[in-house]
Amino acid sequence: MIARIERERKLELSIASVYDFNTISKLAELLSGITRTGEFSLLVALKPTGSRPPVYFVCGDNLNLINFNGIIKYLHSDRPVYGLQPKGLDGKSEPLGSIAEIARYYLDAIIARNPQGPYAIIGYSFGGYVAFEMAMQLKAMGKPALLLGMIDTDAGQAEKKRGKLAQLAKKVYRQIPKLRWIATSFAKNPQQAIAYQQHTIKQRIGELFGVKNNTNPDQQNGFHKLRDKINRVHHMALAKYCMGKHDGAITLFKAAERPYFVDDFKFLGWRTHTKKGVDVYLTPGDHDSMFLEPNC
Numbered sequence: 001m002i003a004r005i006e007r008e009r010k011l012e013l014s015i016a017s018v019y020d021f022n023t024i025s026k027l028a029e030l031l032s033g034i035t036r037t038g039e040f041s042l043l044v045a046l047k048p049t050g051s052r053p054p055v056y057f058v059c060g061d062n063l064n065l066i067n068f069n070g071i072i073k074y075l076h077s078d079r080p081v082y083g084l085q086p087k088g089l090d091g092k093s094e095p096l097g098s099i100a101e102i103a104r105y106y107l108d109a110i111i112a113r114n115p116q117g118p119y120a121i122i123g124y125s126f127g128g129y130v131a132f133e134m135a136m137q138l139k140a141m142g143k144p145a146l147l148l149g150m151i152d153t154d155a156g157q158a159e160k161k162r163g164k165l166a167q168l169a170k171k172v173y174r175q176i177p178k179l180r181w182i183a184t185s186f187a188k189n190p191q192q193a194i195a196y197q198q199h200t201i202k203q204r205i206g207e208l209f210g211v212k213n214n215t216n217p218d219q220q221n222g223f224h225k226l227r228d229k230i231n232r233v234h235h236m237a238l239a240k241y242c243m244g245k246h247d248g249a250i251t252l253f254k255a256a257e258r259p260y261f262v263d264d265f266k267f268l269g270w271r272t273h274t275k276k277g278v279d280v281y282l283t284p285g286d287h288d289s290m291f292l293e294p295n296c
Contacts, residue, residue, distance in 0.1 A: 002017075002018075002222075003223060005031070006222035011031065012222055014040065014089065014223075015064055015065055015066060015223070016083075018066060019046065040089070040090035042087065042105070042106070042109050043082055043083075043110065044065055044082060044084075044085060045080070045081075045082055046068060047072050047075075047079075048080055049080060050076075050077070050079045050080040051078055052076060052079040052080070053079070053118045053119075053120055054079065054080035054081065054120070055075065055121075055147075056106075056119065056120065056122070057071075057081065057082070057084065057122050057124065057127070058084050058121065058122070058127030058128075058131045058134075059084065059127050060123075060124040060125030061126050061227075063089060063227050063231075065083035065085070067291050068083060068291070069291075070292060070295075070296035071296055074296065084106045084109070084127075086102065086230055086234070087102070087105055088230045089226065089227075091226055094233075095234065097236065097237050098237045099130060099238060099240075099241040100133055100137075100241075101237075102130050102237070103130050103133035103134040103136075103137055104137060107138065117143050118145075118146035119134075119138060119143065120147035121148055122149035123150060123151065124151040124152070125152060125153055126234060126238070127151075128150040128152075129153065129157075129158050129241065131148060131149070131150065132150075132243060132273070133243075139246075144247065148246060148248060148249075150251070150252045150253065150268070152255045152283075152287050153252075154262050154269060155243065155264075155270045156262060156268070158238055158243050177261075178261045181261050185259070195259075243273050245273055245274065246273060246275065247275055249274060249276040250270050250274045250277075250278045251279045251281070252268060252270055252278050252280045252281065253281050254282055255283055255285055255286050255290045256283060256284050256286075257289075259286060267280065283296070
């Protein structure tokens with residue numbers, strides 16, 4: 001919807017504007033010029049009311065706070081919920097180039113609003129790495145996180161900073177279990193397995209030759225173009241990031257369906273990055289559909 005508005009009305013809206021103009025009449029007033037969008041805010045009130053400790057969600061690669069709508073209505077009615085938007089999403093500033101900088105950028109906004117805490121932080125996908133670093137920085141400030149949650153974030157993706165020989169050894173070591181897993185996936189759900197492998201091949205060819213696989217004009221400009229720019233910077237930052245060990249427990253919300261191979265299907269690699277273990281909650285659906293009814 002936002003992409004079509006950008007194309008047809010030449011009006012660029014943020015994802016957060018859906019919360020600010022959350023009825024048809026309010027959105028119509030915005031499109032008609034009766035009202036105007038406010039200043040860009042990195043901290044978005046998804047559910048501002050409540051007296052309990054707030055929950056702060058860090059979005060994944062899609063930079064889409066609307067993802068969390070399915071979760072919010074199942075939280076306690078007295079709990080405020082906020083979402084965090086990355087620097088650069090305003091189309092004016094540049095994305096931050098390190099995980100530590102992104103985490104500090106978010107924490108500055110959270111602490112300014114909530115100086116005393118406590119802080120419950122949950123990251124989805126890429127946001128999980130940022131949430132982890134936020135918890136590490138809070139600990140260094142003497143403000144330990146009340147909750148550190150991961151929504152289907154694979155810690156193995158952040159463990160790439162190693163020597164070339166070690167990387168090669170890991171690739172060779174994981175080929176046999178990976179091939180075994182692929183064979184099992186084809187046997188269980190051949191349609192899903194084939195679709196995923198086709199998507200992966202197209203994506204890698206596109207990355208290699210600089211070819212865009214997406215032919216939808218609404219997804220090549222505006223928000224989508226900005227999102228792709230931010231993601232490139234963020235994943236370069238992830239490649240340089242070295243994770244430590246969190247003092248507290250990690251709560252992992254893991255998708256029950258997984259069309260791709262990971263090294264640690266049980267804990268998604270987080271057990272080696274916490275001193276107090278990983279609490280795992282299996283959620284119906286895959287990495288994307290786990291937010292949708294009836295899965296969430």
